Amino acid sequence: MSTSNVSRRNFLRAAGLTGTALCLGFYFPSNAKSSKIVAADGAAASDIELNAWIRIDTDGKVTIFNHRAEMGQGSYQSVPQIIAEELEVDLKDVNIVFAQGNQDKYGSQITGGSSTIRGSYKNLLKLSATARLMLITAAAAKWNVPATECYAASGHVIHRPSGKKYHYGELVVDASKLKTPENVVLKKRSEYKLVGKPLHRQDTPLKTNGAAIFGLDKRLPGMLYATVERNPRLRGKVKSFDDTATRKIPGVTDVFKVQMDVFNTTREGVAVVANSTWAAIQGKKALRVEWDDTGFEHVNTADIYKRQHEELATKEGLSFKKQGDPDGIIAKAKKTLDVIYQTPYQSHSCMEPVNCIAHYQKDKLEIWGPIQAPDWVQEYLSKQTGFPKEKVFVNMTFLGGGFGRKAFLDYPHEATMISKKIGAPVQVVWTREDDATQGPYRPGMSYRAQGVITNGEISAVKFRMAGQNHNHFMGGKKDVANDSTAEGFLPPYFETIKNISFADVPFETPVPTMWWRSVYASTNGFAYESFVDELAHEAGKDPLAFRRQYLKDERSQRLIDKMEEVSGWKNRKKNEGYGVAITECFSSTVGQIVKVSRKADGKLKIDHVWAVMDCGWYVNPDIIKAQVEGSVVMALGAATIHEITFKDGLVEQTNFYDYKMPRIADIPPIDVYIMENDADAGGVGEPGLPAFAPALTNAIFDLTSKRIRKLPFDMAKV
Amino acid sequence: MINLNVNQKAYQVDADPNMPLLWVIRDIIGLTGTKYGCGVAQCGACVVHLNGEAVRSCVTKVSRAEGQKIVTIEGLSADNNHPAQVAWNEENVPQCGYCHSGQIMSAAVLLKENPNPTDDDIDSAMAGNICRCGTYLRIRKAIHLAAEIQRKESASK
Numbered sequence: 001m002s003t004s005n006v007s008r009r010n011f012l013r014a015a016g017l018t019g020t021a022l023c024l025g026f027y028f029p030s031n032a033k034s035s036k037i038v039a040a041d042g043a044a045a046s047d048i049e050l051n052a053w054i055r056i057d058t059d060g061k062v063t064i065f066n067h068r069a070e071m072g073q074g075s076y077q078s079v080p081q082i083i084a085e086e087l088e089v090d091l092k093d094v095n096i097v098f099a100q101g102n103q104d105k106y107g108s109q110i111t112g113g114s115s116t117i118r119g120s121y122k123n124l125l126k127l128s129a130t131a132r133l134m135l136i137t138a139a140a141a142k143w144n145v146p147a148t149e150c151y152a153a154s155g156h157v158i159h160r161p162s163g164k165k166y167h168y169g170e171l172v173v174d175a176s177k178l179k180t181p182e183n184v185v186l187k188k189r190s191e192y193k194l195v196g197k198p199l200h201r202q203d204t205p206l207k208t209n210g211a212a213i214f215g216l217d218k219r220l221p222g223m224l225y226a227t228v229e230r231n232p233r234l235r236g237k238v239k240s241f242d243d244t245a246t247r248k249i250p251g252v253t254d255v256f257k258v259q260m261d262v263f264n265t266t267r268e269g270v271a272v273v274a275n276s277t278w279a280a281i282q283g284k285k286a287l288r289v290e291w292d293d294t295g296f297e298h299v300n301t302a303d304i305y306k307r308q309h310e311e312l313a314t315k316e317g318l319s320f321k322k323q324g325d326p327d328g329i330i331a332k333a334k335k336t337l338d339v340i341y342q343t344p345y346q347s348h349s350c351m352e353p354v355n356c357i358a359h360y361q362k363d364k365l366e367i368w369g370p371i372q373a374p375d376w377v378q379e380y381l382s383k384q385t386g387f388p389k390e391k392v393f394v395n396m397t398f399l400g401g402g403f404g405r406k407a408f409l410d411y412p413h414e415a416t417m418i419s420k421k422i423g424a425p426v427q428v429v430w431t432r433e434d435d436a437t438q439g440p441y442r443p444g445m446s447y448r449a450q451g452v453i454t455n456g457e458i459s460a461v462k463f464r465m466a467g468q469n470h471n472h473f474m475g476g477k478k479d480v481a482n483d484s485t486a487e488g489f490l491p492p493y494f495e496t497i498k499n500i501s502f503a504d505v506p507f508e509t510p511v512p513t514m515w516w517r518s519v520y521a522s523t524n525g526f527a528y529e530s531f532v533d534e535l536a537h538e539a540g541k542d543p544l545a546f547r548r549q550y551l552k553d554e555r556s557q558r559l560i561d562k563m564e565e566v567s568g569w570k571n572r573k574k575n576e577g578y579g580v581a582i583t584e585c586f587s588s589t590v591g592q593i594v595k596v597s598r599k600a601d602g603k604l605k606i607d608h609v610w611a612v613m614d615c616g617w618y619v620n621p622d623i624i625k626a627q628v629e630g631s632v633v634m635a636l637g638a639a640t641i642h643e644i645t646f647k648d649g650l651v652e653q654t655n656f657y658d659y660k661m662p663r664i665a666d667i668p669p670i671d672v673y674i675m676e677n678d679a680d681a682g683g684v685g686e687p688g689l690p691a692f693a694p695a696l697t698n699a700i701f702d703l704t705s706k707r708i709r710k711l712p713f714d715m716a717k718v
Numbered sequence: 719m720i721n722l723n724v725n726q727k728a729y730q731v732d733a734d735p736n737m738p739l740l741w742v743i744r745d746i747i748g749l750t751g752t753k754y755g756c757g758v759a760q761c762g763a764c765v766v767h768l769n770g771e772a773v774r775s776c777v778t779k780v781s782r783a784e785g786q787k788i789v790t791i792e793g794l795s796a797d798n799n800h801p802a803q804v805a806w807n808e809e810n811v812p813q814c815g816y817c818h819s820g821q822i823m824s825a826a827v828l829l830k831e832n833p834n835p836t837d838d839d840i841d842s843a844m845a846g847n848i849c850r851c852g853t854y855l856r857i858r859k860a861i862h863l864a865a866e867i868q869r870k871e872s873a874s875k
Contacts, residue, residue: 072814072851200810207815208806209798210751210791214816217750225745250734277754278734278741351755351763351816351850400753400816401850432756622810626853630813633852656760656848664854665841 022172023055024131024180053127054083056135060155060169062089065099067120069111069372070203071399071406072630073685074623077201081619082121085194086128086187088152089168091202101374101394109375112407112515114586114683117619121681129184137181138174139166189617189678198622203398215355215370215397220425223357226418227280227429228258229287230269230438233649235510236293238268245286246272251279254422255287262410263473265512271418277429284431296510298649301345301444308446308466308507309340317464317505320485324499326450329460333452337534341449341527342710344643346442346516347659352400353435358415359425364391365416366425370399372407380409381416403634404515408440436659437651441644442516443468447527453538458497458550461535463528466505468513478506488521488583488690489528492553511646517634518686521585525690526639526697526711529581533698534707543698544569544580544593551582559591559614559675566673567593567610576607577703581694586683588615590628592691594699604700604715606636606668611688613672616679624684625672631688632670637662639693639711720784724749725793735781739773740764742780743790751791751819755848762847765820766790772827774846791819794826801871802826805864813851821847825861829868835861 055063064083070076076096084091101109132152139157140147149160158165189196206212231237243255254273259266272283311317330336356369365387371377374394382389399406415428430438445467452460469482481504494500516522536546548560563580564570572578575597582591595608611628618624642659645652653659672688697708700718708718722729724747731746743752743766755763757776764776767789794800798807802825805811812818821844828835828843835843840861849857 070814072812074813200807201812203815204807204810204812205798207812207818208791208803208822209794210749210819212815213750214753216754217744219748219750276733276737276741276745278737278745281757349850351753351761351814351848353754399814401814403850429754432758626810626813626856629855630852633854634850655758656756657758661761661848661850662852662854663848664844664857667852667854670855 021055021057022131022134022176024127025053053124054087054131056131056168056172058169058172060093060167061095062087062093062155063095063097066096067099067109068116069396069399069402070098071111071370071372071402073111073116073627074201074620075111075116076203077199078117078619078623079124080202081194081199082124083128085192086125087132089155091194091199093155096202098396101371101378109373111372111402112404114588114686118587118681118683121617121619125186126184129186130181133181133184134175134178135168135171137178138171142166142174195619196621199620201623212398214352214400215357215368216352216400216427216429218357218368218397218427220357220359220368223425223427224253224273224275224422225277225280225429226271226273226426227284227431228269228271228414228434229284229289230267230434231291231293232437232651233291233293233298234267234439234512235265235296236268236291238270239290239292241270241290242288243270245288246283249279249283249286251275252283255283256421258414258417260410260413260417262512264475265473267410273418273422273426280429281431293649299509299511299646300648301645304444304509304646305342305446311466311505311507312340312446312448312464315505317466317503318479318481320481320502320504322501323494324460326460326462326499326501329452329499330450330462333460335452337449337451337538339449339531339534339709341447341530343445343523343526344638344711345444345511345645346638346642347436347439347644347653348401348403348405348516349436349659349661350399350401350403350405353432354405354411354430355428356411356415357425357427358412358419360385360416360419364393367392367394367412367416368397369412369415370402370406371396371412372399372402376407377409377412381412384413385416403517404519405440408514432656433654436654440512440514442522443513445523447524449527449531451531451535451538453535456539456541458535458539460499461497461531462501463531464503464505465524465527466507467523468507468509468511469504470513470515472508473512482520484520484524486524487519488525488585490551490556490582490584490589492551492556496550496552517631518585518689521583521690522635522638525581525583526693529583529691529694530697530709533579533581533694533701537701547580547582555589555614555675555677555679556582558677559589559612562612562673562675563591563593563610566612566671567595569593577699577701579695579697579699579702581691581698583687583690585687585690587680588613588682588684588687590614590687590691592695594692594695596696596699596703598703604718606696609668609670609692611670611672611691612675613688614675614677615682615684615687616677617681618674618684621674624674627684628672628688629670631686632692633662633667635689635692636666639696639713640715641712643712720780722747722780722783722788723786724788725790731780733780735779737780738776739766739778739780739783739788740775743775749790749792753816753819755817755820760848761817761820762824763817763820765823765847767823767827770827770830772824791823794822800826801864801867802829802860804867805860808863809856809860811853811856811860813853817847817849821849821857825857825864828861829864833868834865
């Protein structure tokens with residue numbers, strides 16, 4: 001953490017608030033493992049940069065600075081729900097403000113890795129309990145009674161014997177002068193009134209009457225609109241362009257070339273600035289651009305997979321993890337299962353296409369947009385523009401979906417350069433076609449799985465993967481295995497499978513790739529849990545019982561109990577296919593069972609999905625259920641409906657008519673269950689995704705004996 | 719100048735008659751509840767009511783809407799209390815929320831025309847609306863609830 005000076009006034013101004021208040025945050029002292037909590041005044045006096053979180057005003061209003069983006073996953077509800085619990089305030093009295101990007105103040109703000117709750121809940125609980133204790137102490141002093149006779153409820157401190165009460169607002173002046181207590185006692189989970197309850201999301205009303213402001217909805221005075229015709233081969237340059245027709249379109253004000261670095265790649269295009277989105281879109285259509293597409297490979301999808309399969313056939317790759325001697329066992333085995341799995345490139349296709357507003361001014365830069373990582377944007381744009389970080393203001397709006405795409409830094413950078421050039425605030429709008437054809441994408445992957453079954457038991461497993469490594473785009477070392485090579489695979493398997501290895505066969509293409517919901521677990525999970533199923537079949541064992549045998553830890557056993565119970569696994573009938581898969585992702589484990597059957601018209605149908613989530617300590621069970629339901633739908637699309645393909649370096653899908661989405665009639669009943677235990681909180685937004693595809697294909701195998709190893713596949717043709 | 723009636727309010731807009739209604743509503747009139755999702759009538763994020771019919775404003779030329787009655791999500795109810803809006807809140811439907819203006823506007827027309835829709839009715843009426851967060855099961859549940867609320871409302875009138 002930085003220790004740069006911040007006066008209380010500056011801190012409050014940065015937070016957009018002034019006046020007297022109890023304002024608490026936490027910070028991480030150097031050489032300390034845990035956080036410390038201090039008041040804003042204390043921070044100023046001690047020269048500490050604190051993480052601002054909550055503020056209580058003299059009118060009793062509570063303001064919470066939500067440091068994370070709200071892109072559907074529910075941080076807008078779950079973060080306040082945690083704070084209100086220990087602070088003892090009603091949720092309706094809490095005002096939620098999206099914090100600006102500032103890593104020094106808020107710590108990492110990247111809304112990714114399903115980290116919002118698991119990364120901060122302990123600090124949030126402690127912070128809120130600290131504020132409550134200070135308010136109680138202040139009240140006790142005013143009444144001159146022991147603090148033990150006082151308690152807090154609904155934004156008041158109450159003196160138990162007399163029934164006297166103070167509103168929090170009446171206490172903030174006194175409380176803000178107190179020394180911050182060190183050791184607060186947190187509530188037991190059984191005492192929670194808000195945490196663990198399926199409370200209604202506070203952002204829902206805003207999302208049913210048009211009031212929620214997404215990136216595309218933000219308006220600034222004097223703001224212009226821009227579109228950009230970007231190189232369709234993603235890496236090429238602008239050779240020349242003819243803007244004669246564009247400039248004739250009413251409303252178009254400017255046309256010029258833009259160029260930017262996107263991680264280690266460079267993208268070029270031609271920007272069209274106009275006084276409405278429509279004029280900017282029309283102007284872009286009228287452009288004639290000649291591209292220079294030399295110096296990089298023009299990929300074809302078939303070639304990508306052919307090369308991956310060839311590499312997997314001949315190369316050992318970079319070892320990620322190895323125990324025992326799988327190679328020795330495979331070399332001597334009479335029979336080895338040896339198969340290839342393949343998963344497609346995928347577009348994030350958020351319903352709100354990528355967009356960003358930049359206002360480049362003489363002395364500062366302001367950004368507004370659907371942004372998953374405001375602190376990264378702040379740091380990156382500070383480097384790109386030369387403005388000091390404190391002069392780069394990055395504001396998050398609601399995000400109309402994110403799924404990883406909106407953690408990329410390219411679009412705020414592009415907007416910044418366009419604003420700088422025209423000297424005005426500008427909203428850069430990506431059309432749906434831009435969003436679909438420009439990436440970055442989930443990388444297409446191939447996996448080679450080898451395994452030996454001896455006397456019905458696993459004696460060796462060897463996994464190799466080949467596909468693009470996101471880390472390479474961020475300057476990561478190329479001589480080490482992808483750090484996500486085993487992502488998705490359940491760690492308890494390593495206790496029972498004594499001879500096992502994972503390796504990454506390095507593979508590159510010029511196609512930019514980026515995290516896509518659940519990241520490598522979304523593709524690894526398909527390969528690894530399909531293969532566990534193949535091993536179970538080879539061993540002649542029930543696939544759920546097989547997993548129970550190899551996942552011996554208590555949490556896995558309870559999860560499997562639950563899966564077995566809710567799905568009626570033991571009572572499954574002939575003519576019904578049941579498939580199981582269990583995957584780990586961002587510290588949560590999800591098991592899914594999918595049931596399929598063949599209908600009278602001969603078509604396969606998904607009859608039911610049962611998903612069991614073990615995410616340990618949790619905040620809002622309804623949000624968790626919603627996240628798992630949505631993850632299943634997203635996985636269904638990726639497994640059976642859409643893929644991004646390339647032909648001569650061009651992306652072949654452009655909009656929802658050729659990158660089709662699951663629609664309401666395609667969705668099977670989905671039941672979600674949450675395990676109850678006291679383990680630390682795990683992720684929620686992403687872990688529900690990876691198990692679906694393998695559970696589905698394993699179910700299809702159960703019904704039809706057809707093993708599907710390549711995604712996506714057409715349900716109508718199985 | 720084009721004369722428009724949006725949410726019972728008269729507007730005179732200076733726009734290219736070919737400009738889709740979506741961009742007139744968003745960029746000129748300034749009502750941003752109606753969303754851009756695809757621009758080609760594939761996703762339904764831009765659905766508004768034109769004389770009570772659900773239309774995709776991204777492919778509806780503003781000239782076609784001249785002098786007619788346009789309702790956007792902002793004008794669907796006075797206080798977020800259309801039965802669909804109430805049901806959407808009750809069933810915790812939205813996640814990111816971006817598509818739901820269009821979803822609710824499509825559902826409102828269904829509910830007007832069919833006070834007691836079956837699952838199949840809902841699936842066919844809502845087939846043109848994409849939700850990338852995958853809230854479809856809750857949408858279906860909410861429409862059933864909205865139908866119930868609507869029936870109770872009309873019974874008490």
